[in-house]
Amino acid sequence: MTEELEKIQIELAASLTKNNRKKFRKLFLSLHGYEQSQLFENFSLAQRKIIYSYLTPEELANVFDDTEEDPVEAGKYLDEMPPAYVARLLREMYMDNVVDILADMRPLKRRKYLNLMQTGEAAQVRNLIHYEDESAGSLMTTEFIAVKEDLSVGSAMHQVKREAQEAELITYIYVIDEAGVLVGVLSVRDLITHPDDEAIKDIMITRVLAVDVNEDQEAIAEQVRDYNFVAIPVVDEAEKIVGIITVDDIIDVIDEESAEDYSHLAGVDTQTISHNPFQTAFKRLPWLITLLFLGMLTATLINHFDTLLSQMSVLAVFISLITGTAGNAGTQSLAVAVRRLAMNSHLKITRLLLNEVATGIIIGVVTGVCVWLMVGFWKQDLVLGGIVGAAMASAIFVANLAGSIIPIGMEKLGVDPAVASGPFISTLSDLTSVLIYFNIAQYFLQMYGH
Amino acid sequence: MTEELEKIQIELAASLTKNNRKKFRKLFLSLHGYEQSQLFENFSLAQRKIIYSYLTPEELANVFDDTEEDPVEAGKYLDEMPPAYVARLLREMYMDNVVDILADMRPLKRRKYLNLMQTGEAAQVRNLIHYEDESAGSLMTTEFIAVKEDLSVGSAMHQVKREAQEAELITYIYVIDEAGVLVGVLSVRDLITHPDDEAIKDIMITRVLAVDVNEDQEAIAEQVRDYNFVAIPVVDEAEKIVGIITVDDIIDVIDEESAEDYSHLAGVDTQTISHNPFQTAFKRLPWLITLLFLGMLTATLINHFDTLLSQMSVLAVFISLITGTAGNAGTQSLAVAVRRLAMNSHLKITRLLLNEVATGIIIGVVTGVCVWLMVGFWKQDLVLGGIVGAAMASAIFVANLAGSIIPIGMEKLGVDPAVASGPFISTLSDLTSVLIYFNIAQYFLQMYGH
The missing domain is CATH 1.25.60.10 (MgtE N-terminal domain-like)
Structure with a gap:
């Protein structure tokens, strides 16, 4: 306040x-x-x-x-x-x-x-x-103004005057035929500016965009946004107008949907606010504990390489560097893929994937070379630098690809891709990164007998 | 299409x-x-x-x-x-x-x-x-309808008819005094339903919400959303009406702002779409490389504990488990804090922080105990489990707190808190987690002489 x-x-x-x-x-x-x-x-x-x-x-x-x-x-x-x-x-x-x-x-x-x-x-x-x-039905209001197509502007205006106080919005006047089927639309502006004796039929727009009563709110919001409507009519299976959805409700939908996407990306519900820390904690714990199990898998994987680690304990120094950076790259590519899937339903998937593959290679190589030089100079050991750099490059490439493939796969399976979260991608990429890192290290060790 | x-x-x-x-x-x-x-x-x-x-x-x-x-x-x-x-x-x-x-x-x-x-x-x-x-000025249009306060409904209607085709939206008719100062508003509905001889002055609403021409678009969008307006008038420093902002532009602002928040959380611009992988890569690399340096700090920290690691190489097994889980908790608390700061400008900061502290303790303890038991049973070593569990609990607590303190601090410094990204928090928490983990391990080792 x-x-x-x-x-x-x-x-x-x-x-x-x-x-x-x-x-x-x-x-x-x-x-x-x-x-x-x-x-x-x-x-x-x-x-x-x-x-x-x-x-x-x-x-x-x-x-x-x-x-x-x-x-x-x-x-x-x-x-x-x-x-x-x-x-x-x-x-x-x-x-x-x-x-x-x-x-x-x-x-x-x-x-x-x-x-x-x-x-x-x-x-x-x-x-x-x-x-x-x-659905459209749950969003719509039934207080709209619909006039018969055979009316004149004057008599339509009379009806609008009568019904104006009840209607939620009078910007658009919908035109229906005898059966109640939506056949046209005009704006109150048209009513005001046309002479009283003109026929509604002659001034109405016959190409009316309407949504089905069962249509999903996200798709409706997109239409209202693109077409700059103040309201959109809702029709049943017989094309009869049953309600309208006004732009204020569309704004709430847009807010809700974007807050949902944001929440998913963070792996936590950011909408429901609770002042009870127990409630807050138990809202966040399910994801954390689920990912903990995935993390334990990574731990057992590292454990599997304990001989290698005891031979060459310096490898432990770079675990978090590699997993962290790959996780960051994965989160970036995930966010880009989720947004592009959400924004463009006619997206060419192959093109998106190919672009991500190429991007992953470039990012991987640039970061890998940086790390190779940094580690090489720091440890005065270009082979160790090479191990870390090569592992970094491959781990980034894989995480980057996973970040796009997972949401695309979810979309194909009919699941909302926005559900894939940043924490999930980075925890998953911990696993793949460690696998890549120790395998590369083992290979180099056999090659160069460090 | x-x-x-x-x-x-x-x-x-x-x-x-x-x-x-x-x-x-x-x-x-x-x-x-x-x-x-x-x-x-x-x-x-x-x-x-x-x-x-x-x-x-x-x-x-x-x-x-x-x-x-x-x-x-x-x-x-x-x-x-x-x-x-x-x-x-x-x-x-x-x-x-x-x-x-x-x-x-x-x-x-x-x-x-x-x-x-x-x-x-x-x-x-x-x-x-x-x-x-x-700013409001960059969003507004100057095609609005303003009538003088001394008009009658009938003559105002005449003016509306004349100007309707030029105006972008005729839902609201603004009322001005001789000097052009905004003194009232009425809806076209009011004009239609009131008799021609009534005075505009008598039917207008005098409490008009207007925004200053220099006001920021995010605040304006909030008002339009909360008040369910279809348009909002813009006034200059003399309270003269200079334009209106229509709801379709507000929807674009809301979309833009939420896409920005989403991008920030992921540490990548998800809005500008490029089909050139080099461009895409060079958009993502700056953040990755910056965070790489932070990651290198973590690496040198682990390196600092190399004696400990060579004594007890099993410690390496749990690095990624601890850093990963703490990073996830930090990302969650960051997202919650950013959203709450964005949604409620009168938020009690102390309350938010205290809530996060308590939440962090609960999450930390629950996760810590889980890990203690899991590692204890797996490795048949409850002391090792205790080290990992205690480190996990503390690391989560710290990451959770950092996830709220950092955006709050940014807000206090006048920086948009949404800029703090998930990748940043998780990379930062890698550092604190490792620090906590090895110190706890060292302490336990001295105590129990593992």
Whole structure:
């Protein structure tokens, strides 16, 4: 909360204590819904109960529509309100937000609230709740404006005026035929600027981009972003318009998806915030312990080479240098591959792989030569430098390739490639790097009998 | 490009070859601007020259306004067109897009195009070009609708009708006083639903959220997202409205910023795509080589303990296990800290740190005990297991703490904490982990005289 809002919070709390309904309303209603929701969350139960008597359900609906709070939390507030108040609140809120809140409730409680709603609306909510999470159906709202194709601009304008207050967004007016099939779209701008007697049919755009009700949110977000839409219509299998997805929900999707990718790359959920260190720890431990087993494999591999190590204990000095650098290169190539797969569905896989092979060779050779010289001069032993350099070059090459092949393979298997994490790639590359390093060392030792 | 578009491309190319202007226009103009721009980019120079004669500058402006292409590329097309055509094209395009293209040109060329424009518009472009990259000024467009506060709804509607075609977005109508100071806002919905004789002053919202022309794009994106705006007004130091930023540009900012964070975490630029492996390699090498030096430090540290290692070569077996796991824990805590710093500017730092300390202890102890038992049983040596387990626990604790302290410190120093990368944290933690491991081993050895 900004400082300004904190001050307002204090003023509002004071007017609640003094039972100053008028002052509270004046100040509170001057704010934007998002600000109101921030303030609302900070009031105590006793304060909220007063607020329910100060604000109409219509006014509170505005607060709930603009909240960023978890639907579960928002649902808890409903229990505090008188049933008749809740009924009106749910009617005033946008359908997509009502669904979000009710979807997260236990069935028994949900039924209670559905019973409070009007039959038609309750049926809509029941319908919407059944759409799969992250599908168009779960994102859409049913408050849109659709006009019949045989209307004139004037009569369409009349309908828009009538329905404008209910609709979530009136930038686009959708045009439907007798059966409700989406046949065109026009913008409110077109309605305003065309003469009243023109036919909607003549000014509408007939090439309407719509998404299927079961389409995945990530693909929808991409379309809205590319086409610069403010909303996109949702149609069922019969091409009938059933809802619209507005750009504010698309922004949330984009945020959510990018936070997911970020979390995957780090191998930890960065979205759910907990202030309980036990919860935090047990969220991170599964990955760490899984990778620990992979790490133990690497340890047994090094153990396998114990004779070599006792013959030439200097080899131990460079283990972490090689595994670390290869892991870094692997993480880089993983991130590039994941992003490119995400951004371009028509990507030529072979081209990506060939590019990575070539890149891996270049990076490996450059780094390998650097290491060869550094170790060679430091230890005054160009053979040892050669072992470390050659191992480094090969380990980087392999890690780099693994960093692209693994996400590509996952994509081919239908798994989201973003799930492959940096920690996984670097732990895996520890294993391959050690294998390469000791084999090269053994080979050199036999060749040069160090 | 989708398959459908690929087919259309072939059809369009055919109509260009056959000089079938009518067919080309009908098909091309039935598409959305974004689709048109995808097709346009795929035509050859010869084909584009025909297109310039087929399409009016107004029609082509639509293509350029919706392109996702690099402004540099878009700028190159201008050189192919007749000067009079360019002049009209630039006049028809939205100001923010014109600025993007001209800003990336060499000064001489830019002056040539500015001279083609009308004096007033050229002055506006010159003004806008000077705003800093990533500031509100560089994102905004000057095509918005502002009405005087003393108008009636009816006369405001008249003005909107007149200016609607020029404006980039008419969802919000801004209200200004005599001096041009932003005093209110209303939605086109309000205009439509209120009677003509009502005063704008009475129906406008006076609490308008606006951003300063120099404000950073990341903060603006946050506001638009939180408040669910479709556009946000931009004001100068005198509170005069100078432009608006539309939500489509905000989505691009969000995408850009999240891609940046992702890139930073992986220690590689994942945005610029190059098909030249040399370019790709030289983009990744700087970080790798920098971290290589840090890795060399770790190597010299291990080297420092060579007597210990030759006494007890089994220690080498667990180096990569400890450094790897600590690195993974550090990457996790880094990602969590970076995200939390980015999402919440009023975050209590002490609380975040204390939480991480506690989390680090829990993760360290759990992992340490696992490793103690695993190594103890495997090697039938609980003292060795104890060394590895204790080292693991401490190394994880330190890496975990470093993962939060480093981004917090960077934030305090005014550096974007997202710059701290996973590879950096894991390479740094290699160093601390090795230091901890060998010191603990040495201590145990002295105690128990292994």
